[in-house]
Amino acid sequence: MTSATGAVVDNESPPDVAAPTRYAGLVTRAVAFVIDAALIDLVATIVAVAAALVGALFHFPKNLHTLWIVLGVTAYVLWSAGYFIVFWSTTGQTPGARVMQIRVVSSSGGPLRPFRSLVRAIGVVLATLPLCLGYVPVLFDGRRRALPDYLARTLVVSAPQLSLAQVQRGRMRARKLASQPPAKPA
Amino acid sequence: MLASLGSRTASATLRPLRGAADAAAWVGTNLEQRALDRLLEGKELERVLDSPRVHAVITRVLNSPGAARAIDELFDSGLIDRLFDRLLTTDALWHLVDVIAGSPAVTAAISQQGLGFADQVGEQVRTRSTQADDWLERAVARVLHPRLTTAPAQANSDTP
Numbered sequence: 420m421t422s423a424t425g426a427v428v429d430n431e432s433p434p435d436v437a438a439p440t441r442y443a444g445l446v447t448r449a450v451a452f453v454i455d456a457a458l459i460d461l462v463a464t465i466v467a468v469a470a471a472l473v474g475a476l477f478h479f480p481k482n483l484h485t486l487w488i489v490l491g492v493t494a495y496v497l498w499s500a501g502y503f504i505v506f507w508s509t510t511g512q513t514p515g516a517r518v519m520q521i522r523v524v525s526s527s528g529g530p531l532r533p534f535r536s537l538v539r540a541i542g543v544v545l546a547t548l549p550l551c552l553g554y555v556p557v558l559f560d561g562r563r564r565a566l567p568d569y570l571a572r573t574l575v576v577s578a579p580q581l582s583l584a585q586v587q588r589g590r591m592r593a594r595k596l597a598s599q600p601p602a603k604p605a
Numbered sequence: 606m607l608a609s610l611g612s613r614t615a616s617a618t619l620r621p622l623r624g625a626a627d628a629a630a631w632v633g634t635n636l637e638q639r640a641l642d643r644l645l646e647g648k649e650l651e652r653v654l655d656s657p658r659v660h661a662v663i664t665r666v667l668n669s670p671g672a673a674r675a676i677d678e679l680f681d682s683g684l685i686d687r688l689f690d691r692l693l694t695t696d697a698l699w700h701l702v703d704v705i706a707g708s709p710a711v712t713a714a715i716s717q718q719g720l721g722f723a724d725q726v727g728e729q730v731r732t733r734s735t736q737a738d739d740w741l742e743r744a745v746a747r748v749l750h751p752r753l754t755t756a757p758a759q760a761n762s763d764t765p
Contacts, residue, residue, distance in 0.1 A: 444738020450730060518727050519734065558745045 441577035442563035443521040445554060448575060454515030459499050467491065500540050507536040512578065522578035535571045542567030 443451075470491075479487075506513040508531050511522040523539070525531055531539070546553020546566040553566030562574055581589070644650055653659060666672055679685065692698050705711060717724070 444735070445741055446737035447731070447734040450734050519731055558742055 440574075443519070443575040443577060444563055445557045447519050447521060448554070448557070448565070451513070451515035451519040451521060454518055455502070455513045458514055459502055463495055463498060466494075500537070503540045503543065504533060504536040507531050507539060508533045516575075516578075520577060520579050521575055524574050524576055526572045526574060528574075531571070531573060535573065539567045539571035539573055542570035545570075 474487075503513060506516075507523050510517075511524055511530055516522060523531060525535065542553070542565075555565075556569070557563045557565045564574065568574060
């Protein structure tokens with residue numbers, strides 16, 4: 420299959436068969452990030468409302484307000500960072516990335532380790548704080564890398580979802596290729 | 606007295622005949638068994654079944670209106686209904702249903718059916734965003750390098 424821009428994209432090849440990799444662009448990443456942010460905030464809001472309702476039943480001294488705020492912010496930061504670190508280091512895909520069918524992989528193409536995911540999460544904060552300027556390199560880089568990718572040495576690649584039949588077909592093709600005798604040198 | 610004498614005489618007369626009949630039956634059974642054994646052990650049966658004539662006969666029988674009539678009669682007889690009624694009472698069938706329902710292919714098909722609308726929306730968003738990615742990069746490339754009009758996305762895919 421050829422994309423609108425002429426980039427060759429093979430949607431039918433499973434991961435075990437070498438196929439051209441397509442890197443995720445700025446808009447695709449932004450949409451995935453918005454979905455993730457919505458999910459993170461939705462869960463955080465539900466938990467905050469539940470905690471507030473439970474807290475309303477008890478009488479707390481007024482000087483504890485600051486402590487509650489600090490605890491809330493800490494929990495929010497931990498939840499947000501944990502969300503990305505866990506998803507990147509396990510499946511390589513956050514729910515938003517899954518919807519957009521993209522995946523974060525290491526520069527060698529393998530899965531990310533938790534430490535690298537942590538570095539990438541810090542990179543995301545650093546790239547987002549100065550009005551998202553850290554994502555501008557995506558427009559110029561040949562592999563569409565942003566600041567978090569440079570810091571953690573990662574890539575964001577297209578990861579089309581394959582049906583069971585496609586996976587099976589790909590495995591059979593790979594097995595067939597592996598069983599073929601190597602070509603004799605000329 | 607006289608009747609019993611007659612019966613005994615008849616029995617004694619018929620005894621050799623009965624023995625001969627039994628022997629003939631035994632020989633017949635034995636011959637039939639040997640013929641069947643030979644047929645099953647030998648390759649004649651395979652040869653007969655593989656022959657194109659037998660295939661032609663089978664095809665003709667299956668395509669004949671008589672075969673269709675026989676199937677209709679089979680269904681009309683209620684035998685199939687009875688078969689299914691019986692099948693529904695067996696544990697093996699429900700075990701089979703459980704196995705099929707839990708198979709990855711079926712669960713994937715069900716979840717795919719449930720996510721049909723979300724999938725359609727997602728597909729649209731993905732297509733549009735990919736186009737927007739390429740358009741944005743082309744626009745930036747055009748601004749930065751007005752002389753180069755080729756798509757920069759050509760470089761954004763490679764073989765790992």
